[in-house]
Amino acid sequence: MIQPVSSEQMPSLEVLEQVLARSQESYRFRAGSIDTKAGVTLGAVGVVIALVGVTPSIAGLVGQVFAISAGIMCVLALRPRKGAGVNPVSFRDAYLQADPLASRLAYLNAALAEWAGDEARLKEKDKQFEAAVVMLLLSVGTVIAGAFASLAAG
Incomplete structure (x- = not known):
């Protein structure tokens, strides 16, 4: 038989919830940062192709083949994030x-599982963006x- 658990038996539950909230906020910031950089890089790809x-x-x-490859990697990096959160x-x-403590624990476990998927x-x-940058540098x-070869030849 499962014994009821009191919040006194889990004194660090609030700390864990705060850590999770900060991790989720950090994830959103980092994902937005990669999206912004990938968008700017995609614009640079267009400039190289046009030039x-x-x-x-x-x-x-x-160079254009490298640029197109970089553009594809940027588009892959810009794909929408899949994390939908816990369905309210x-x-x-x-x-x-249900017991409020059991509800908090269930939410915490679901959010932690989602966090692991988000981080992956x-x-x-990030790898897709890094590949795009390398391909863009190769293109340029x-x-x-x-x-320079055209100038030297004539």
């Missing part, structure tokens, strides 16, 4: 008449090298 033009040299064509209607239906998705977004480097 190379419609009749590029071989280096320009390679389902939570209400399940815990409206954030790492994925290739275009600049091609421009």
Whole structure:
């Protein structure tokens, strides 16, 4: 038989809830930051593609391929975040008449599981953004090298 638990038996529950709230706030800030940087990088990709033009040299064509790859990675990094949070209607239906401490624990466990998924998705977004930056740098480097080669040739 399960014995009722009192809040005195879990003195750090409020601390855990505060840590979770701060972690969720940090996640939103970091995810928004990656989204902003990916959007700016996507704009830079468009500039590189436009500057190379419609009749590029071989280096320009390679640069455009790198730029398009960078654009694809930016779009992948900008995909909407999947975390929908704890469904308040389902939570209400399940815990409206439950013990308040049991409700708090259930919410905390659900929010912690969601936090773990959010962090994994954030790492994925960060890797996609980093790949986009590397590809954009390769694109710009290739275009600049091609421009110097064209100037040297003639």
